[in-house]
Amino acid sequence: DQQVKQNSPSLSVQEGRISILNCDYTNSMFDYFLWYKKYPAEGPTFLISISSIKDKNEDGRFTVFLNKSAKHLSLHIVPSQPGDSAVYFCAASAPGTYKYIFGTGTRLKVLA
Amino acid sequence: DADVTQTPRNRITKTGKRIMLECSQTKGHDRMYWYRQDPGLGLRLIYYSFDVKDINKGEISDGYSVSRQAQAKFSLSLESAIPNQTALYFCATSDRTGGPTGELFFGEGSRLTVL
Numbered sequence: 001d002q003q004v005k006q007n008s009p010s011l012s013v014q015e016g017r018i019s020i021l022n023c024d025y026t027n028s029m030f031d032y033f034l035w036y037k038k039y040p041a042e043g044p045t046f047l048i049s050i051s052s053i054k055d056k057n058e059d060g061r062f063t064v065f066l067n068k069s070a071k072h073l074s075l076h077i078v079p080s081q082p083g084d085s086a087v088y089f090c091a092a093s094a095p096g097t098y099k100y101i102f103g104t105g106t107r108l109k110v111l112a
Numbered sequence: 113d114a115d116v117t118q119t120p121r122n123r124i125t126k127t128g129k130r131i132m133l134e135c136s137q138t139k140g141h142d143r144m145y146w147y148r149q150d151p152g153l154g155l156r157l158i159y160y161s162f163d164v165k166d167i168n169k170g171e172i173s174d175g176y177s178v179s180r181q182a183q184a185k186f187s188l189s190l191e192s193a194i195p196n197q198t199a200l201y202f203c204a205t206s207d208r209t210g211g212p213t214g215e216l217f218f219g220e221g222s223r224l225t226v227l
Contacts, residue, residue: 006154009152034215034216036216036218041220041221042220042221043116043202043204043218043219043220043221044155044202044216044218045218046215046216046217049215089154089155091155091216098143098160098162098206099145099157099160099168099170100145100157100216101157101171102147102154102155102156102157103154104152104153104154105154105155
């Protein structure tokens with residue numbers, strides 16, 4: 001059973017516009033969420049995180065929103081740039097487990 | 113030099129062969145993880161270790177074993193490789209204190225093909 005779901009396998013966005021990547025989870029015990037970006041032939045790299053005590057966290061062009069009641073989080077990239085083209089994974093962790101469950105990923109393509 | 117190093121980066125082997133993927137890190141982290149990536153399935157946790165004497169199974173441990181030889185080294189073994197173990201394998205580390213984010217740091221991956 002997939003506890004962390006990314007229902008959109010791919011997304012295309014024009015350069016300069018907003019990219020919105022979505023992630024849903026089923027385990028209400030998850031209290032920490034991360035987004036990773038992965039380029040081909042490289043390992044995933046950390047992008048941004050959010051704790052369940054917050055509903056928003058911002059870092060430059062990247063903002064993550066958390067809706068606990070809906071068990072949903074989203075990553076907003078504004079403005080999108082061609083270099084943002086990559087696969088994005090969301091991940092979640094429950095308290096005290098120190099392990100992360102990943103979603104299936106969304107491939108973002110930013111068109112110049 | 114990478115903080116998390118995986119060897120080999122690419123390996124082709126035959127069904128039934130024993131394969132070991134090695135991971136070493138210079139970050140001084142206590143926690144180490146092995147994940148595999150498959151198309152459409154994302155990253156799935158195979159095994160994780162919080163210190164040399166602590167090994168835990170992840171979501172998909174069947175067919176795999178691990179060894180934590182030292183704080184800095186964590187190896188993944190396939191005792192008898194089968195074709196559905198063809199995947200991209202990632203090692204990752206995390207700091208015990210969690211840092212400000214508790215994030216995972218990944219190696220560059222080991223692509224394994226089992227014929």
